[in-house]
Amino acid sequence: MDNMSLTKEKCYDPRDSTLRFVDREDELDFLYEGFSSRRALMSCGHAVTPPSLTNWCRQQLENGSSRFVCGQSGCDAEWPYAEVRKMALLTSEEREYFERNMALNTVKVHFDSKACPECKYSVTRKNESRLSVRCHICTARRGKTYEFCWQCLKEWKGDHSRTDRCENEGCYNEALKTLTTCSVITFESVKGVTGCPSIRACPTCGYMLQHSSKKCKNIRCARCKIEFCFVCLKITSECQKTSKGYCGPCSDGVAPRQTSIPVWQKK
Incomplete structure (x- = not known):
């Protein structure tokens, strides 16, 4: 529609x-x-x-x-x-x-779980940053380790240390794709700032946020409630130590597009 x-x-x-x-x-x-x-x-x-x-x-x-x-x-x-x-x-x-x-x-x-693509039993992921996940039921049935990709839900292929994708065709991280392809914005109230990505992942928890380009450059994450600078990706209190106010340019300029999603380390 x-x-x-x-x-x-x-x-x-x-x-x-x-x-x-x-x-x-x-x-x-x-x-x-x-x-x-x-x-x-x-x-x-x-x-x-x-x-x-x-x-x-x-x-x-x-x-x-x-x-x-x-x-x-x-x-x-x-x-x-x-x-x-x-x-x-x-x-x-x-x-x-x-x-x-x-x-x-x-x-x-409450339970970071998905159905194993092979046996269909629920598998809980303990490490949120890990894409390669072992199914203990399939491992026991096969007599050898069976791991699948948390992202594309196919049997894992490639380097187990990768956090962006496995080597199955068509496997990609939708959030990372958004971060690398989103449009850029020019802030109405922040002088001298151009080419800033319109969508960022919260540097604290990884929650995806979009800025309207209006008002100041800082934004509060809806999930972790931490306020950060959308331009330099520093926590607001850190950004303010070297920048000229909420609407002033950042000392480090515009942070490049993010190539990884931060994982929230809840305390």
Whole structure:
């Protein structure tokens, strides 16, 4: 479905007295362009439209989250699913998609598990940075080590130390591909900064984030809640030691495109 079709289908009813409408920009609009719809306030006070809210929450699901958080600068409010469902005007198909993936992601958060492609039994990965995973059931049945790729779910081929892909045809890391091919942005309020990738992986936990190019260069991660500089990829407190304010250029310039996804070392 294209953006215009989605816009026509997803517009707030101006007669809905349960909504509080405001005359200001959609604060999630960097995820959705080309629409005009009345803005309504979420419980955290940020203004949204149904299409942008749907896309923002869908992105969180695709990044493995089972919860929905605002994630705007200085706001780590969590939105109940009931609120998201109402404010995003989710269709029946979208509700089914959201609820299915919320359940799947909840399992993944607590148990990093997948079905072995050979025996179909659940295998839990102990090391999140390792792609080559051993299935003990298949190993016992075969009488020799059986390992599969966590990414493409095929029997492992190649160097076991690789963290980006195995040597099976078609195996690639979707997140890394996004990081290396995303468009670049020019910040509206940060002078002298050009060519910055529009999507970054949080340097603390690896969560994928997109910057609107508006406001300051710092962004707070929706997952680990750490604020970092989108330009140099340093934690904000470290960046501020050498840069000239929140909107000033970084002393180290624009960090190159990321070639690996940081793994969150939870404490």
